Amino acid sequence: MSDLPGIVVTGVSGRMGRMLTEVITASGKARLAGAVERSGHAWIGRDLGTCLGTAPMGVTVTDDPLTAFAGAKAVIDFTAPAATLAFSKIAAQARCVHVIGTTGFEKEQIEALAPAARHCTQIRAGNMSLGVNLLTVLTRKVAEALDAEWDVEIVEAHHNRKVDAPSGTALMLGEAAAAGRGISLEENRESGRDGITGARKPGAIGFSSIRGGDIVGEHDVIFATAGERIVLRHIATDRAIFARGALKAALWGLDRKPGQYDMMDVLGL
Ligand SMILES: NC(=O)C1=CN([C@@H]2O[C@H](COP(=O)(O)OP(=O)(O)OC[C@H]3O[C@@H](n4cnc5c(N)ncnc54)[C@H](O)[C@@H]3O)[C@@H](O)[C@H]2O)C=CC1
Numbered sequence: 489m490s491d492l493p494g495i496v497v498t499g500v501s502g503r504m505g506r507m508l509t510e511v512i513t514a515s516g517k518a519r520l521a522g523a524v525e526r527s528g529h530a531w532i533g534r535d536l537g538t539c540l541g542t543a544p545m546g547v548t549v550t551d552d553p554l555t556a557f558a559g560a561k562a563v564i565d566f567t568a569p570a571a572t573l574a575f576s577k578i579a580a581q582a583r584c585v586h587v588i589g590t591t592g593f594e595k596e597q598i599e600a601l602a603p604a605a606r607h608c609t610q611i612r613a614g615n616m617s618l619g620v621n622l623l624t625v626l627t628r629k630v631a632e633a634l635d636a637e638w639d640v641e642i643v644e645a646h647h648n649r650k651v652d653a654p655s656g657t658a659l660m661l662g663e664a665a666a667a668g669r670g671i672s673l674e675e676n677r678e679s680g681r682d683g684i685t686g687a688r689k690p691g692a693i694g695f696s697s698i699r700g701g702d703i704v705g706e707h708d709v710i711f712a713t714a715g716e717r718i719v720l721r722h723i724a725t726d727r728a729i730f731a732r733g734a735l736k737a738a739l740w741g742l743d744r745k746p747g748q749y750d751m752m753d754v755l756g757l
């Protein structure tokens with residue numbers, strides 16, 4: 489076995505799970521130490537390589553996260569909110585770095601992630617790409633510079649299998665705009681307009697979601713006022729950007745004290 493740090497991928501058969509498998513095994517910086525799927529999944533008990541249609545990889549897909557995490561330094565988790573909440577407790581038990589890419593959490597679920605971070609390093613971001621995290625910084629700066637005469641609208645587009653809206657990225661961008669303005673997003677958020685909505689609420693931060701085909705992820709932050717408009721845009725064309733960011737976060741987390749971190753910490757932004 490190599491000396492490279494071992495990383496477990498949860499939700500390994502998913503779009504991000506497959507991409508993470510590819511990125512970790514090609515990285516030369518970490519080894520794939522485990523692969524977790526939900527109980528009852530057809531891949532459980534089988535070699536991951538065989539499941540993926542490649543050469544055997546010597547990693548058996550399991551539905552026993554505790555045993556998998558105990559043999560690793562870090563876990564990269566792009567699954568679903570309830571699963572991630574359960575994994576946070578197991579990562580704490582195993583003292584593993586827990587990189588969380590999952591989106592769609594309720595406020596209470598985000599709060600429930602905190603206790604685990606007393607025992608392990610937890611890094612969570614609605615988007616792990618360098619580009620989006622830079623866009624977040626820019627959004628905050630632009631919002632700081634403009635007054636409430638400028639309406640803020642966030643438009644996001646994703647593939648037709650995505651289950652949560654607005655996207656985690658859109659919410660990150662919304663939080664950045666709200667922070668720049670010195671207001672709370674929770675109190676000023678407006679989404680899902682339909683019918684006779686009345687005029688736009690002054691100061692609102694609006695969200696619109698498009699779902700279609702195989703769109704990887706596109707985000708526009710629009711600042712609009714009388715006579716002019718600024719549009720900040722990020723377009724993802726390859727999920728590898730999220731997987732590379734997550735791997736970077738896992739490796740960065742190995743030297744950190746327990747606590748909650750995000751991609752801004754990892755990237756030093
Ligand atoms: N933060 C970021 O940069 C990014 C975040 N995401 C988020 O990651 C999550 C997953 O996205 P996709 O891979 O596209 O979804 P997906 O539906 O293709 O994959 C999710 C996988 O998790 C597995 N899973 C669900 N519950 C589980 C459990 N209890 N134990 C083990 N495995 C379980 C499913 O069986 C599935 O294989 C979503 O919340 C998405 O929004 C996606 C891309 C980038």
Ligand SMILES: O=C(O)C1=N[C@H](C(=O)O)C[C@H](O)C1
Nearest residue numbers: 591614615650655656657705
């Ligand atoms: O579900 C996805 O695909 C993505 N989810 C994340 C989000 O909710 O923002 C990140 C990326 O846009 C892809």
